[in-house]
Amino acid sequence: MLGSDGMPSVGERRKSVLHRREAWEGRLCILPWLVGFVVFTAGPMLASAYFAFTKFDALSAPEWIGLGNFVDMVTKDDLFWVSLYNTAYYTSLSIPLYLLIALCAAMALNVRYPSVSIFRTVFYLPSITPSVASAILWLMIFQPDYGLLNTFLTWIHLPTRQWLFDPQVAKLVFVIMGIWGIGNFMVIFLAGLQSIPEHLYEAAAIDGAGWWARLRHVTLPMLSPIIFFNLVIGIIGSFQVFTAAYIITDGGPVNSTLFYVLYLWNNAFQFFEMGYASALAWVLFVVVLIFTFIQFKLANRWVYYEGDLRSLEGT
Amino acid sequence: MSRVMEPLVVQGDTEARPRPAGLGSYRPRIEPTAVLWFVVVCAFGVIALMPFLWMISTSMKLHGHEFDYPPQWIPHPVQWVNYSDGLTILPFALYFRNTLVITIASTIGAVLSASLVAFGFARLRFPERDALFAVLLATMMLPSVVTLIPTFVLFKALGWVNTFLPLVIPHFTGGAFNVFLIRQYYQTVPYDLDESARIDGAGTFAIWWNIMIPLSGPVLAAVAIFTALFSWNDFMGPLIYLTNPSLKTVSLGLQFFLGQYGAQWNQLMAVSVVMTAPVVLLFFFAQRYFIHGIVMTGMGGR
Numbered sequence: 001m002l003g004s005d006g007m008p009s010v011g012e013r014r015k016s017v018l019h020r021r022e023a024w025e026g027r028l029c030i031l032p033w034l035v036g037f038v039v040f041t042a043g044p045m046l047a048s049a050y051f052a053f054t055k056f057d058a059l060s061a062p063e064w065i066g067l068g069n070f071v072d073m074v075t076k077d078d079l080f081w082v083s084l085y086n087t088a089y090y091t092s093l094s095i096p097l098y099l100l101i102a103l104c105a106a107m108a109l110n111v112r113y114p115s116v117s118i119f120r121t122v123f124y125l126p127s128i129t130p131s132v133a134s135a136i137l138w139l140m141i142f143q144p145d146y147g148l149l150n151t152f153l154t155w156i157h158l159p160t161r162q163w164l165f166d167p168q169v170a171k172l173v174f175v176i177m178g179i180w181g182i183g184n185f186m187v188i189f190l191a192g193l194q195s196i197p198e199h200l201y202e203a204a205a206i207d208g209a210g211w212w213a214r215l216r217h218v219t220l221p222m223l224s225p226i227i228f229f230n231l232v233i234g235i236i237g238s239f240q241v242f243t244a245a246y247i248i249t250d251g252g253p254v255n256s257t258l259f260y261v262l263y264l265w266n267n268a269f270q271f272f273e274m275g276y277a278s279a280l281a282w283v284l285f286v287v288v289l290i291f292t293f294i295q296f297k298l299a300n301r302w303v304y305y306e307g308d309l310r311s312l313e314g315t
Numbered sequence: 316m317s318r319v320m321e322p323l324v325v326q327g328d329t330e331a332r333p334r335p336a337g338l339g340s341y342r343p344r345i346e347p348t349a350v351l352w353f354v355v356v357c358a359f360g361v362i363a364l365m366p367f368l369w370m371i372s373t374s375m376k377l378h379g380h381e382f383d384y385p386p387q388w389i390p391h392p393v394q395w396v397n398y399s400d401g402l403t404i405l406p407f408a409l410y411f412r413n414t415l416v417i418t419i420a421s422t423i424g425a426v427l428s429a430s431l432v433a434f435g436f437a438r439l440r441f442p443e444r445d446a447l448f449a450v451l452l453a454t455m456m457l458p459s460v461v462t463l464i465p466t467f468v469l470f471k472a473l474g475w476v477n478t479f480l481p482l483v484i485p486h487f488t489g490g491a492f493n494v495f496l497i498r499q500y501y502q503t504v505p506y507d508l509d510e511s512a513r514i515d516g517a518g519t520f521a522i523w524w525n526i527m528i529p530l531s532g533p534v535l536a537a538v539a540i541f542t543a544l545f546s547w548n549d550f551m552g553p554l555i556y557l558t559n560p561s562l563k564t565v566s567l568g569l570q571f572f573l574g575q576y577g578a579q580w581n582q583l584m585a586v587s588v589v590m591t592a593p594v595v596l597l598f599f600f601a602q603r604y605f606i607h608g609i610v611m612t613g614m615g616g617r
Contacts, residue, residue, distance in 0.1 A: 022439050025519040029435025030447065032428040036488020040466060041454055047465035058468055105359060108352040121602065122360045125367070128594050130548040132566045133587035136573055137370050140580055146382030148369060155385075180366065184609060191610040211348055232456075240458055243550045247570055261460055268464055269555065278464050285461045292456065 051278035058274045069279035080280070082255050083263040086171060090259065091238040094175045099230055102182040106189035107219075120190070127183035135247040138177045139164070164249055167256035174244060174257060185230050192226035193219070221304040228303045232295055239288055260284055370591075374398070374584035381580040394581065401572075401582030402589065409561065410568040417479050417564065418546040421486040425542040426535050428486070429493035434523045436494065437501035438509065448498075455491045467555060481556040482549070486542060493538045496608060500534040501527060537608030540601050547594065565590050 027034075052069060054062035073080045105123055109116050126134070141148045142163040150160040163173050200218045209217065220227075242261040245251065251258035251266075264284070268277035368388065373381050374397055375390040402408070436448050470481040504527065512522050528535070550566040557563060563571070569586055576582070598605060 019440070022519070023441035026435045026439030026441040026444065029439060029519075029523070030432045030444075032487060033432040033451065033489040033491075033494060034447070036485065036490075037450070037454065039469075040485050040488065041457065041462060044462035044465035044469070045457075047468070048461060051464060058471065105356070108356045108359075111349050111352055117602075119356055119360050120606075121598070122363050124605075125595060125598065126363060128544055128548075128598060129367075130566060130587075130590050130594065132548075132550055132569045133370075133591050134366070136569065136583050136587055137366050139573075140373065140381070140584075141366065141369065143382070146384065148386060151384060151386055180363065187606060187609050191606075236456065236458060240460060246554075247550075247573070264460060264463075265551075268467075274464050274468070281461045281464065285458055288458050 048278040048281055051275050052282050053279075054275040055273075056275035056278075057272040059272070062275060065275070069276050070283075072276070073279060073283070079255065079258065079263055083258045083260045086256065086258055087239060087241070087260040089171055090174060090241060091235060093172075094178050095231065095234045095238055097175065098178060098182045098185060098234065099227065101179060102185035102230070103189050103223075103227070105182070105186045106193055109186075109190055110193040120187070123186055124183035127181040129181075131243040132247060134177075134180070135244050138173075138244075139248050142173055164257075165253055167254045170249060170253060170256045174241070177244065185234065188226060188230060189223070192223050196222045224303045225305060228295070228299050232292055235291055235295075236288055239284060239291075370584050370587055373580055374582075374588045376581045378579065378581050397581045397585040398589065401579070401585040404576065404579075404582065405568055405572055406561075407565065407568055407586060407589075410563050410565045413479070413562060414547060414564040414566075417482050418543050420479070420483045421546040422539050422543045424483060424487035425490060425493055426539050428489035429538055430489075430497050430528060430531065430535060431523060432489035432494045433497035433501055434527055437498045438522075438527075439519065451491045451494060455495065463555075470556065476556055477559045477562060478556075479562070482546070482552050486546075490542075493542070496538060497531065497534050500531055504530055533604055533607060536601060536604040540597065540604055541608060543597070544594065 051062060053064060053066060055065050055068070056062035109119055109123075144150060144160075144162045144165055147163075149163070153160045161169055164170050196219065200222065201214060204214050204218050240261050241259050242265065245257050245259050245262050246265070249257040251262055260280070261284070264277050264280045267273045267280060372388050372390055375393045375395065376383075376387070376397075377390070377392070377394050378397075380387070380390075436444060436451075466481075470476060473480075475481050475484075508526050508530075509522050512526055517525065548566065549564075550570070553564045553567050554570075557567060565586075569583070569590065572579075572583060572586065
């Protein structure tokens with residue numbers, strides 16, 4: 001972490017003065033971040049931890065109600081469970097699917113074609129398209145009567161669905177829409193693939209390894225830290241899905257797309273139940289924390305770090 | 316934790332390196348699997364592009380013919396008037412101006428503050444430095460909704476609701492992701508440069524401004540692009556803080572348009588095209604920095 005700083009060595013006293021000066025200049029440099037951390041991160045986290053135990057409408061002073069919010073959430077609020085289920089459903093279906101497709105796309109692009117950079121652009125563009133614009137676009141494509149998708153399905157004689165109007169499949173539509181935006185995962189996978197040393201593949205080929213063996217014993221182990229990174233970041237992101245649901249369905253039909261953050265947002269800014277919404281936020285935070293912790297624990301079993309002693313013992 | 320965020324070896328643009336072999340490409344001659352992959356890639360490329368083409372095509376259709384059967388990919392007649400109608404039915408010129416103001420101010424703030432903070436973390440020594448940097452890395456994993464409500468209460472108390480300040484000022488505090496990105500880069504700049512400048516009598520801040528900033532063009536470009544993109548596309552922030560109609564951003568305007576004139580698909584798509592075009596252009600002209608930035612942070616996993 002520490003670079004090889006080379007300060008000119010003058011007399012000891014002068015040196016300590018210089019060091020003290022450098023320390024203060026360093027603190028001054030990071031001051032913008034430190035202020036931001038206190039004002040926009042640490043302070044709000046403490047405040048929201050406090051609000052979680054209060055009834056608070058952002059107009060009058062918060063009123064302490066102890067564990068009331070959490071008790072209500074677990075015992076009385078069906079929508080809390082519904083939104084938690086919806087989000088868990090979405091996450092558990094979408095993240096594995098997205099990572100798989102992104103990995104396949106990256107492997108396909110890691111081959112020498114003259115036009116790889118064009119494809120890379122094509123696959124990446126959807127993930128930077130403004131979310132409001134893409135939401136409206138999908139609304140049109142999934143339109144049940146004349147939308148492009150149902151027209152296409154009719155044309156190839158497959159059954160059509162009501163899609164966003166059908167509580168059975170509305171969540172699935174969000175999973176499908178998200179496939180369009182996997183460009184970020186893909187670019188990271190692609191960089192990971194390109195940093196795998198060629199000599200590993202050469203050695204594998206000499207040993208007679210075929211396509212599958214090279215994937216299984218070279219590509220996947222070498223890529224596992226990247227897969228892990230995408231998994232952690234992907235899950236944190238997908239727990240917070242909001243904009244598309246807010247614009248396209250606003251939680252409907254029959255709350256089938258009421259995702260967690262959308263429900264939190266409704267509580268905070270529609271019903272002005274800021275205390276309850278803070279409690280919801282903390283529950284989400286703890287859930288994400290537990291998930292991330294479990295993933296880091298499990299990572300020891302399948303993530304391979306180069307230069308790691310454990311992996312030498314393992315093989 | 317530290318594993319995922321471990322500093323990484325900075326690489327150039329992924330394409331600039333001599334291309335190492337990947338799956339199914341070990342031998343220089345064309346393998347059947349490579350052909351198969353190519354076909355798969357083409358198919359997916361078409362699927363990925365289709366929504367964009369549909370957006371553009373719909374934006375030029377006559378109203379009432381957006382859902383014609385069979386689907387019309389090349390509109391006839393081409394209705395350019397959708398663009399002028401769509402952009403004037405609501406004051407989109409104003410919305411674009413607002414969005415641009417927020418985007419430019421945020422971008423300047425992010426680049427300046429993040430590069431200064433990164434300079435402090437990368438080049439200056441002080442006892443608390445490594446502990447604070449660990450805190451900074453930890454905040455990258457914090458779900459942003461946890462701080463949403465108190466931040467709103469704070470800005471409300473400050474009287475900043477219905478100003479651009481809540482959307483701009485946080486960017487002046489050197490976001491964790493940006494600082495991480497720039498610090499990685501600064502660590503690759505040789506120390507000889509600082510030293511000779513110090514011998515010439517340059518102060519710490521002169522070194523930052525005159526040496527580090529000019530040398531870090533690519534990484535600052537990456538930070539600028541990510542920030543600009545975030546501000547341009549942001550929906551939740553403006554939704555919370557901008558309720559005054561004259562302060563709306565394009566995102567909010569488009570969403571309001573959908574609510575008011577939901578059936579005007581051709582005009583909705585026209586405005587969407589105008590909103591998306593700058594993003595696409597930015598990507599084409601700055602693709603190197605984009606990929607570089609994603610790769611540098613993503614490769615933190617290695």
